[in-house]
Ligand code: PEP
């Protein structure tokens with residue numbers, strides 16, 4: 001096996017073997033850029049070393065020696081030569097950049113004899129001894145584990161003794177003296193002197209860099225960034241060039257575009273008369289790179305030329321390290337520069353406009369997380385670091401906000417009306433809380449998962465939300481929240497990070513991420529590449545408008561129950577629920593029908609013929625009844641009933657297992673009048689709009705929830721079609737419509753071919769389907785899911801990311817059965833996983849036609865879908 005590659009042997013594709021730095025050094029060598037000569041010891045050598053006895057094998061040592069000899073020939077200098085010594089740097093470089101996590105040693109090859117040669121040859125003794133003391137310090141730290149501070153303290157002590165402020169004031173004799181102090185530290189700590197043989201120094205350094213792959217900071221960094229521990233690091237040995245040679249030397253780092261804003265143009269800094277680490281370590285304040293244009297204009301021009309070559313070659317913004325030795329420029333490293341989300345968008349757009357990359361390539365450079373960062377506010381990083389955490393929960397809806405907490409929708413609304421920024425905190429929310437939710441900057445719940453009411457509604461509104469904070473005890477009666485001994489009272493200020501699922505004490509400043517123009521461009525490109533359709537889960541005019549603006553093709557799920565919660569509507573709804581007989585249902589239903597028609601008119605008008613799936617009423621009726629004594633008595637007076645009668649009805653409707661109870665199509669089978677009213681409202685509105693010529697063509701898609709058997713579907717279809725036919729007769733018009741169903745009960749998936757006979761389309765409700773397949777309650781599973789995740793019993797929260805193995809298998813079966821019967825029927829996904837980038841790959845694979853999600857998740861879903869296109 002070959003363990004060592006000269007820079008002239010590799011290329012940029014070999015990052016797994018040579019590491020990012022090594023592969024790019026090889027690539028730049030190929031491009032004939034001024035790269036100091038060198039070679040790379042591979043990651044395989046590292047793994048062999050770490051797996052073996054932690055000793056370099058003689059095989060590897062021989063290869064290293066051969067490459068040193070070749071390097072000597074090219075450089076015209078010898079390693080360990082007492083007159084003109086070759087010096088090298090030893091630097092780590094793994095497949096993924098891990099800035100500052102592993103180690104570097106510079107000036108290797110110096111010893112008591114070669115330092116004299118270097119001083120004479122360069123006629124610069126100060127420089128030579130400065131190099132030597134740096135080697136001692138870095139070697140001591142990296143190879144021997146001597147605390148860096150021991151060296152630093154001695155330097156500081158020495159400078160203060162001499163009354164020096166800066167390192168640059170140190171003279172040759174000073175560095176000489178310090179070298180001898182540093183050598184004493186070696187003897188004191190290691191009980192042996194600093195190794196004088198350059199080859200020994202080299203082997204020991206290579207071993208130390210290999211070992212640094214497993215130092216604590218590197219392991220933590222890899223865990224944090226999901227980098228496998230099994231990769232190992234390569235080591236680059238490169239001829240030293242010296243930025244600390246004098247005032248016509250220097251070292252610096254520059255980006256080819258601004259990494260924070262994306263603006264085009266060199267952005268960076270440099271230090272005159274300094275060596276690599278000085279820039280990073282912040283010992284002296286570097287100067288902006290524009291200063292280089294003044295002090296060394298030819299060098300600056302040359303640097304511009306190389307950075308242009310590199311950016312064009314790599315087709316991306318580069319982060320370049322360079323050194324100038326006596327006005328001669330060397331490039332030491334290049335890599336794709338790290339940047340903010342905003343800058344990523346800007347740079348991608350610029351590169352497409354400049355013809356460097358294609359639109360498709362640009363789409364692949366953007367991640368869903370970047371879109372979230374671009375659209376939602378984020379806390380200022382420095383402020384966040386200092387903030388005190390109050391509690392944690394699920395990252396239910398992204399964004400950042402601060403405000404005063406209130407425990408009921410009513411008090412939140414009052415405080416908001418009084419001009420306060422409010423955050424609603426509750427055990428869980430229900431549709432009744434909607435007014436409080438609408439005015440809140442953020443929503444916190446102690447119960448409920450990623451598909452709980454709070455999570456779904458907050459995502460729909462684009463408001464940040466942390467749901468299911470099980471560790472926080474929320475007492476709505478006492479109006480206090482307690483977590484780990486800290487008690488928050490009504491009106492206290494907190495900050496909520498919905499992207500991370502964290503709640504902090506007090507106010508944290510945030511930056512607004514509102515970059516429509518950038519997003520629009522990328523979404524426009526992505527929409528040309530969509531193998532799957534994208535629709536929105538939305539029902540209010542505002543949400544529908546937002547959804548269309550963000551790129552939705554139409555509506556995949558309009559939950560009509562959300563339309564029954566206005567003050568007047570809920571009253572009619574309650575009257576309907578309290579009806580003693582079918583006859584008394586009619587009046588409140590008729591009034592509700594008018595409200596519904598009004599809603600549908602707005603929807604169809606905004607949608608201008610785009611597809612619109614309207615789901616008929618789904619929740620059990622008890623959700624619409626009042627709970628507090630006060631509300632019950634108001635209802636009693638308004639409906640001419642006694643409080644006892646109302647309570648009796650509430651008792652009758654009480655559900656032990658509401659999610660498994662009298663809801664969805666089951667409700668429609670016992671009280672078909674509700675769905676009949678809704679269907680009439682939909683069809684009549686569509687006909688009226690078409691007759692008034694305000695809309696050319698509307699094809700309403702009416703969706704029945706919770707179907708478990710084809711008998712339910714056929715029974716309801718017959719009832720509803722009868723209503724539709726009657727409308728056609730009375731309006732003397734026939735329109736096209738579709739009657740379909742959700743697939744959210746496992747039995748429906750398993751018998752989908754039978755249901756196909758009565759359904760014109762399908763949409764997977766993965767929220768209920770997951771609940772029923774796993775037997776996990778949507779509202780309560782947060783309690784144990786986090787522990788399941790900690791113990792790796794579950795890889796992910798199945799309400800957040802599709803459970804491919806179980807729920808996904810049922811979906812696959814259903815799709816096959818439906819397609820086997822009729823290939824033309826549309827199949828969508830409207831559960832929360834429809835907007836989850838991690839799930840979209842699977843959903844595309846099983847062959848659904850579109851996904852539907854809350855408006856603010858649409859852009860990242862579009863991007864993910866476009867990335868699916870081969
Ligand atoms: C579902 O169950 O996935 C769904 C979309 O319906 P809901 O969340 O309203 O029950």
Ligand code: MG
Pocket residue numbers: 705744765767768
């Ligand atoms: Mg459902």
